[in-house]
Amino acid sequence: MITVKSGKVGLLSQELKEKTQETDDRENTDLDKQTVSNLNNLFSANETTSLIANINAFNGNKDYNYEQLCELDYSMDSVVSSLRDIKNKVDMDIFFKDGYTIDIKKVEEKFKAKKLRRKYPDFNFKRLDELYKNPPKTLIPYYDDSKAIIIDEFIFRKYVIGIIQMVLDHMDLLSVVTGGEGTGKSTHVSQLMYMVWWILTECGIIKYKFDIKDMFFNTLEKLRMKEDDFFNDPFRILALDEGNELHRQNWRDEEVSTFFQRLRRERFNQRIKFVCIPVLGELISSVVLTRVNFIIEMRNKNSMKTASLNKGRAMFYIIPRGDVIYSPAQKKELRKGDIKSVLFENLKDKNFLKGMDENILVKTYSCNGVWGFPESLYIKELKETNKTFQVSKGLKLTETESGYLYLARISLKALGIDSKDAKYSTLNKFFGRLKRYYENDPQKITKLEAIIKRKEEEKNIKEWAKKGVK
Amino acid sequence: MAYKHGGTSIAFSNYNYAFLYFNKRYIEICVDISKTLSVRDVRRKVSAFMFEFRYAIPSTLKWQEYRNELDIINDKVNEDGELNTLLEREEVEFREMVQAYPLYYKHFLRYLGVLSRFVTELSSTYMPRTVRQQNLLKYRDDNIFHEKLHEFKSLVFSHLSSFNLKEFRIKVNLFITFFYAYRIFVNEVYSTKIEEVLSLVISLYVNEDSISLFSNYPDYDREDWKKFYKIETHLQDALLYCNSLINLSLSSYGVLPKIEEKVQADRTLI
Numbered sequence: 001m002i003t004v005k006s007g008k009v010g011l012l013s014q015e016l017k018e019k020t021q022e023t024d025d026r027e028n029t030d031l032d033k034q035t036v037s038n039l040n041n042l043f044s045a046n047e048t049t050s051l052i053a054n055i056n057a058f059n060g061n062k063d064y065n066y067e068q069l070c071e072l073d074y075s076m077d078s079v080v081s082s083l084r085d086i087k088n089k090v091d092m093d094i095f096f097k098d099g100y101t102i103d104i105k106k107v108e109e110k111f112k113a114k115k116l117r118r119k120y121p122d123f124n125f126k127r128l129d130e131l132y133k134n135p136p137k138t139l140i141p142y143y144d145d146s147k148a149i150i151i152d153e154f155i156f157r158k159y160v161i162g163i164i165q166m167v168l169d170h171m172d173l174l175s176v177v178t179g180g181e182g183t184g185k186s187t188h189v190s191q192l193m194y195m196v197w198w199i200l201t202e203c204g205i206i207k208y209k210f211d212i213k214d215m216f217f218n219t220l221e222k223l224r225m226k227e228d229d230f231f232n233d234p235f236r237i238l239a240l241d242e243g244n245e246l247h248r249q250n251w252r253d254e255e256v257s258t259f260f261q262r263l264r265r266e267r268f269n270q271r272i273k274f275v276c277i278p279v280l281g282e283l284i285s286s287v288v289l290t291r292v293n294f295i296i297e298m299r300n301k302n303s304m305k306t307a308s309l310n311k312g313r314a315m316f317y318i319i320p321r322g323d324v325i326y327s328p329a330q331k332k333e334l335r336k337g338d339i340k341s342v343l344f345e346n347l348k349d350k351n352f353l354k355g356m357d358e359n360i361l362v363k364t365y366s367c368n369g370v371w372g373f374p375e376s377l378y379i380k381e382l383k384e385t386n387k388t389f390q391v392s393k394g395l396k397l398t399e400t401e402s403g404y405l406y407l408a409r410i411s412l413k414a415l416g417i418d419s420k421d422a423k424y425s426t427l428n429k430f431f432g433r434l435k436r437y438y439e440n441d442p443q444k445i446t447k448l449e450a451i452i453k454r455k456e457e458e459k460n461i462k463e464w465a466k467k468g469v470k
Numbered sequence: 471m472a473y474k475h476g477g478t479s480i481a482f483s484n485y486n487y488a489f490l491y492f493n494k495r496y497i498e499i500c501v502d503i504s505k506t507l508s509v510r511d512v513r514r515k516v517s518a519f520m521f522e523f524r525y526a527i528p529s530t531l532k533w534q535e536y537r538n539e540l541d542i543i544n545d546k547v548n549e550d551g552e553l554n555t556l557l558e559r560e561e562v563e564f565r566e567m568v569q570a571y572p573l574y575y576k577h578f579l580r581y582l583g584v585l586s587r588f589v590t591e592l593s594s595t596y597m598p599r600t601v602r603q604q605n606l607l608k609y610r611d612d613n614i615f616h617e618k619l620h621e622f623k624s625l626v627f628s629h630l631s632s633f634n635l636k637e638f639r640i641k642v643n644l645f646i647t648f649f650y651a652y653r654i655f656v657n658e659v660y661s662t663k664i665e666e667v668l669s670l671v672i673s674l675y676v677n678e679d680s681i682s683l684f685s686n687y688p689d690y691d692r693e694d695w696k697k698f699y700k701i702e703t704h705l706q707d708a709l710l711y712c713n714s715l716i717n718l719s720l721s722s723y724g725v726l727p728k729i730e731e732k733v734q735a736d737r738t739l740i
Binding site: 001002003004005006007008009012013015016017019020037040041043044158161162165293294318320321322324325326333 | 572575576579582583646655657658659660661663665666667668669670671672673674676677679680700701704707708711718719738739740
């Protein structure tokens with residue numbers, strides 16, 4: 001309450017001067033000014049004073065009724081939630097004081113405890129730490145020093161986390177890039193592939209070259225064949241461009257079911273896969289909900305001045321492995337359950353045709369048009385694939401046919417084909433793949449042998465019947 | 471008191487609209503009563519406002535208390551016939567006005583006192599005190615609450631910037647009403663401090679020595695001018711100090727852009 005005081009002008013002036021020169025009493029606090037101010041506000045709020053008065057009333061053995069209990073519940077709830085909010089902000093500040101989240105020493109300890117040094121002899125923790133703390137702003141592609149791929153540090157860190165989990169927890173990493181025609185899906189996938197390859201190389205995890213032929217495929221068959229070749233080779237980056245073969249209608253196709261089965265079963269192969277697909281709904285819902293880690297939706301923006309399109313707008317979604325994921329786009333944490341429910345609804349019926357639901361958007365970012373590998377190679381690969389689609393349908397073997405071929409134990413030598421023969425290389429590769437296909441899954445042979453045995457028995461019974469044997 | 475019976479959404483379902491109307495009306499009355507010299511006008515406006523929002527006072531007994539207090543102040547104002555006649559006149563000279571100030575401020579501050587307590591009482595119904603309520607009003611640039619607050623704040627600050635003793639009443643009253651209007655957002659430590667400083671500001675102005683000095687305005691010698699400017703500086707500094715304390719509190723409600731909202735970084739993994 002403002003009250004009028006009496007006194008001499010000099011004394012009043014002196015008092016006023018002293019009052020306005022008082023400094024903040026909390027100078028020795030380790031809390032920042034904003035937090036102190038927030039606490040001041042909270043502790044002087046109506047709810048806090050009511051809470052204290054209410055507790056005192058109870059302790060003072062005064063009459064205590066249901067209404068007061070309700071008031072206590074309301075004010076305590078409100079104070080606690082506000083206090084938690086303030087503390088969370090402080091926690092967040094402490095957490096990000098150094099600008100990053102990973103305790104690299106702990107990573108190293110876990111690495112040692114899991115005895116992973118033998119598997120990754122050149123793993124460079126220092127470099128990993130550096131990369132996480134200071135992600136590069138751009139990456140120079142291997143084929144042209146004058147070009148630069150723009151890197152978004154949020155996305156970069158998420159892939160680093162993904163790689164750490166791959167190393168320490170034996171996980172796969174699957175990213176799906178969606179978007180309409182000409183939105184820059186393939187360009188961006190090539191950038192992401194190059195970024196991941198670069199991180200893996202920098203951290204001493206891989207030593208293979210960045211070669212489009214071993215990484216980027218236009219057909220499922222080619223991808224599957226290359227995957228067979230690299231069966232025991234972890235951290236292989238594989239991308240399927242135009243994954244339209246994965247369309248829901250083709251779910252029964254052998255290549256498609258193999259692809260999905262591998263996603264489901266072969267986590268231990270530590271693959272980094274990218275799939276470009278026009279809409280997410282073309283993939284099987286259960287695979288999306290359980291196996292996909294990142295979804296990137298590419299969009300075009302209209303450029304009013306040039307009446308053309310601005311490509312390279314990316315919307316980044318995460319299906320978290322943990323319980324929550326922080327969304328800078330929405331400045332809040334999104335719960336895994338909520339994300340999955342939204343996605344489930346989105347994948348139902350034909351809702352997916354509308355595109356992704358922005359309520360689960362994690363980040364928006366822009367990428368430029370620089371390819372991770374030379375664009376000319378991409379066009380060449382694309383043309384070759386189109387040629388095969390047009391001219392030849394290819395020859396496919398069923399499981400039984402290929403099984404019989406395997407059991408026939410055909411030897412090239414026995415057929416009179418040696419390494420000098422022009423047919424040798426192709427046939428050798430084919431039989432190699434056939435061998436690996438069955439040796440990696442011996443159950444298939446057991447099944448096949450059982451079928452052969454049954455067929456032979458049936459044949460014998462028929463013959464005995466003809467001969468009149470009972 | 472809005473209790474939480476099965477979720478706050480029931481208690482605050484019409485929260486925004488009610489709050490915005492209340493806020494608009496409150497600012498109107500603050501600006502009006504700080505402009506007028508007439509204590510009768512202040513009485514009329516304060517009474518009208520309190521009667522309009524009496525429905526939102528949680529307890530009838532409390533309303534009766536305010537009503538009685540208002541009646542007592544009104545009676546005292548009516549008794550002061552001489553003051554009323556003087557302040558109702560269309561043109562009042564500065565020296566006459568200054569001499570009436572001790573009495574004027576006695577009544578004006580009483581009205582403000584009862585009004586501020588009445589509004590505090592209403593806070594549980596209207597003011598955004600909880601995180602949920604703050605969030606409702608945050609991040610909405612087109613919000614009337616923010617618009618009005620910024621408008622009011624800018625008006626107050628422009629008056630404080632051109633502070634002079636001759637227009638003391640308009641400038642100080644505007645600041646006091648602004649303080650009371652948003653007192654609910656100002657933390658209690660600062661609020662108490664502001665009240666102490668404002669008490670000294672008004673005491674210094676309506677002090678006998680000061681009044682005798684102001685009564686001679688502008689027939690001053692060199693020493694008088696020195697005294698006059700010294701008081702003016704003291705008072706302006708004090709008001710600016712109080713204003714800074716209000717800003718410090720308001721900024722944490724997201725009302726002022728002074729302290730930028732930190733872009734929260736990510737502490738989740740994948």
